[in-house]
Amino acid sequence: APRVSINLKHGAHQLGKRTDQSMETWRNYGLGQFIHWGVYAIPGGQWNNKKYRGAAEWIRSWDGMPKDAYDNLYKQFNPKGFNAKAWAKQAKHMGAKYVILTTKHHDGFCLWPSKFTDYTIINTPYKKDIIGQLVDAYNEQNIDVYLYFSIIDWNHPGYRSVLKTEEDRKAYETFKVFTENQLTELLNAYPTTKGLWFDGTWDSAWKEQAAFADSLDSKLRKMIPGLVIGARFRPDEYGKRGFDSNGDIIGDYEQGWERKMPNHIDDVHGNDWECVMTVPENQWGYQSNWEGHIKTSNELIEMIAKAVSLDGNFVLNFGPDGQGVIRSEETQLAKEIGDWMEVNNEAIYNGSYLNWEKQDWGYYTKSRKTNKIYMIVCNVPVSGMLRVKTTDKIDVIKASLIQEPTQGVDVEIIGKNEYFIHLKSFDFKKPFVLELETKLIQ
Ligand code: FHN
Structure with a gap:
């Protein structure tokens, strides 16, 4: 059916994927790291020996913790164990090509010395700029930095989730000015920033700000050419976010894949996309006692493979504790993923979708740089x-095991365009990767 679309002033400004170098770099990352860090790391999901059932970074919204107790936590924020270089080194070993840092979560606490509020790192006993240290440390490891920024801000007096009265609207205008000031401040302070990762944009108050958000979006993009901004930022004039009223993506890539993944290439509608994933079911900030299922490195490696095989990136979240220490479980996962990436990363970096019939053993990827074809095997029959x-x-000519190229694997032709790869060994403790050599027949 022909496409019927309405005229939108603040909908998608471009149809289809961005083709410039910055976006191409983004597309080829494969693996990223998310860091959720803020004053919520101090209670770590508990108050007065009672455990908050929700996500630890949301503890302020819980009746079980008095708001003023939360709002005074910053006076204790003094992460003696924080070492930006150590975090960056660990991320490097894991194989992360980019990192997303929470500059400010919903509570409004700023990890950088913003001059537009007192609620920042400068007024903690720690006093030093955290974001600046992280940007330098990660850049030193050649890891691109993206700044997470929550539009929701529970600390700003002008912030509203709903605009009911004239007063609300007046107050919200001050909040808009503040938001714009903070964002331009961030890009000026950290000019190596590659993109902004917006969150907390679901309020009805924000969804009425199509024109403001659109002009702010252009302003920010002008400040850093190539800046990447996903589809969580600005609403269209009908208050639609993510996809506009015509169903077109509003931003550079789809940001809806949070703690879930697509199963089929059709699920991503030809858009760039990224999956952000927690290690437990739903904890982003530090929670002192994890419970429920904790993902293993084998599960996470499979998710990385799956994301790349469907043209996406995979981003794993870390929630450092109140002292700035990354918990041992996360350190262990970073190491195990990194050990795997060290051997097999050619199947992940620059990887893309291959249009061969999906098989139960795992995922194909195809390198955008070399055109090489890989099989990432997660389930051995x-x-x-x-x-x-x-x-x-x-035609498939040859297959070889990346981790041990001399160990032969036989390719048997079993039909037209159909083969069996015969494995010699069954002793696989981790997913493994085969490279396929193919030939085009005329
Ligand atoms: O409410 C937040 C949550 O705490 C976390 O930051 C995630 C990360 O994508 N975003 C929001 C929920 O969608």
């Missing part, structure tokens, strides 16, 4: 034979 079906006119 009891037969030890991995089915490969190519598309028409493509």
Whole structure:
């Protein structure tokens, strides 16, 4: 059916993927790290020996903790164990190509010395700029930095979630000025920033700000050419976020894949996308006692493979504690993922979707740089034979194991464009990667 679309002033300004170098770099990251850090790390999901059931970074919204107790936590924020270089080194070993840092979460506490509020790191006993240290440390490791910024701000007097009265509207105008000031302040202070990661944009008050958000968006993009801003930032004039009223993505990539993943290439509608994932079910900030299922490195590696095989990036969240220490479980995961990435990263970096029939053993990726084809095997069948079906006119010539290229794997032709790869060993403790050599037949 022909596309019927309405005229939007503040909808998508571009259809289809961005093709410039900055976005191409973004697309090729494969793996990223998210850091959620703020004063919520001090209570770590508990108050007065009672455990808050929700996500630890939301504890201020809980009746079980008095608001003024929360709002005074910053007076204790003095992370003696914080070492920006150590975090960056760990992320580097994990294989992260980019990091997303919470500059300010919903509570409004700023990890950088903003001059537009007193509620910042400068007024804690710690006193030093955290964001600045992290930007330098990560950049030193060649990891690109993206700044997370919550529009919701429970600390600003002009902030409203709903605009009911004239007074609300007046107050909210001061909040808009404040928001714009903070964002331009951030980009001026940290000019190596590659993108902004917006959150907390679901309030009806914000959804009425299409014109403001649109002009702020252009202003920010002018400040740093190539700046990447996902689809969580600005609403269209009908208050639609993510996708505009015509169903087109408003921003550079889809940001809806939070703690969930697409299963099929059709699920991503030809857009760039990124999955952000927590280690437990839903904890972003530090929670002292994790419970429920805690993801293993094998599960996370499979998610990385899956994301890249469907043209997305995978971002793993870390929630450092109140002393600035990354918990041992996360350190262990970073190490295990990193050890795997060290051997197999060629199947992840620059990886993209390959249009061959999906098989149960795992995921194909194809390098955008070299055109090499990889099989990331996560489930070995009891037969030890991995089915490969190519598309028409493509022959598989050879397969080799990335981790041990001399260990042969036989390729058996079983039909037209159909093969079995025979594994010699069953002793796999981790996902593994095969590279396929193919030939185009005329
Ligand atoms: O409410 C936040 C949550 O605390 C966390 O920051 C995540 C990260 O994507 N975003 C919001 C929920 O969508």
